[in-house]
Amino acid sequence: MEISLQDIGTKEKYKLLTGLIFPRPIALVSTFSEGGIANCAPFSWFNAISEDPPLIYLSFNRRTDGETKHSLENILRTGEFVVNLVDESIANEMHLSSQEFAKHVSEFEKVGISWEIGKTVTHPRILEAPVSMECKFYKRVDIGPEREFIIGEILMLHAREGIIDPNSFYVSETQFWPVGRLSGTKYCSTRDRFDLPNSRFEKTGD
Numbered sequence: 001m002e003i004s005l006q007d008i009g010t011k012e013k014y015k016l017l018t019g020l021i022f023p024r025p026i027a028l029v030s031t032f033s034e035g036g037i038a039n040c041a042p043f044s045w046f047n048a049i050s051e052d053p054p055l056i057y058l059s060f061n062r063r064t065d066g067e068t069k070h071s072l073e074n075i076l077r078t079g080e081f082v083v084n085l086v087d088e089s090i091a092n093e094m095h096l097s098s099q100e101f102a103k104h105v106s107e108f109e110k111v112g113i114s115w116e117i118g119k120t121v122t123h124p125r126i127l128e129a130p131v132s133m134e135c136k137f138y139k140r141v142d143i144g145p146e147r148e149f150i151i152g153e154i155l156m157l158h159a160r161e162g163i164i165d166p167n168s169f170y171v172s173e174t175q176f177w178p179v180g181r182l183s184g185t186k187y188c189s190t191r192d193r194f195d196l197p198n199s200r201f202e203k204t205g206d
């Protein structure tokens with residue numbers, strides 16, 4: 001089967017990209033909306049793109065009423081945000097927080113998670129999250145009317161005790177169990193890990 005992406009609609013392209021390119025990591029983005037309402041929502045068109053400077057990207061489509069996502073609005077207004085990583089312990093709350101609530105409604109109260117204000121940003125970080133990254137807005141990349149793409153720089157990282165070795169900075173293989181997004185309402189755990197031996201092709205001169 002061959003599909004020319006130029007000949008299909010936006011919805012079909014979305015289906016193909018989210019159905020084929022997975023699992024995706026999940027950023028549970030937390031921000032304050034105007035009026036100090038603590039907002040959070042998951043975004044899985046998300047990944048790290050550079051370590052120096054330490055950059056991540058987020059990509060947003062529009063709310064079903066065509067409006068800008070509240071998270072994006074808050075990021076662009078304040079130039080700051082927090083990315084909380086999602087493990088098994090908060091997967092359900094993350095999923096529930098994706099509902100399109102009105103601006104005056106706090107997802108924190110709706111789904112039952114708590115926050116503390118960041119150290120380097122004036123936005124809430126999720127206390128139940130295994131890892132939270134305080135970020136400042138770095139760049140906006142113009143893509144098109146359906147998509148907004150932004151890059152953020154990580155300023156500070158908070159991690160639950162035991163996840164990161166403070167001396168080596170290695171991340172524990174037994175204390176961190178992030179979940180990944182598949183498509184639609186499906187997720188995967190990261191428990192079924194496997195190792196490939198460090199083999200190399202022998203030099204043959206070819």
Ligand SMILES: Cc1cc2nc3c(=O)[nH]c(=O)nc-3n(C[C@H](O)[C@H](O)[C@H](O)COP(=O)(O)O)c2cc1C
Binds near residue numbers: 063
């Ligand atoms: C696991 C998951 C991942 C999601 N990823 C994205 C994404 O990458 N981009 C996006 O625009 N919406 C994504 N959504 C939908 C948003 O979470 C949803 O539109 C949310 O209501 C936005 O909230 P806000 O308007 O408060 O920012 C995702 C939803 C779920 C459940």
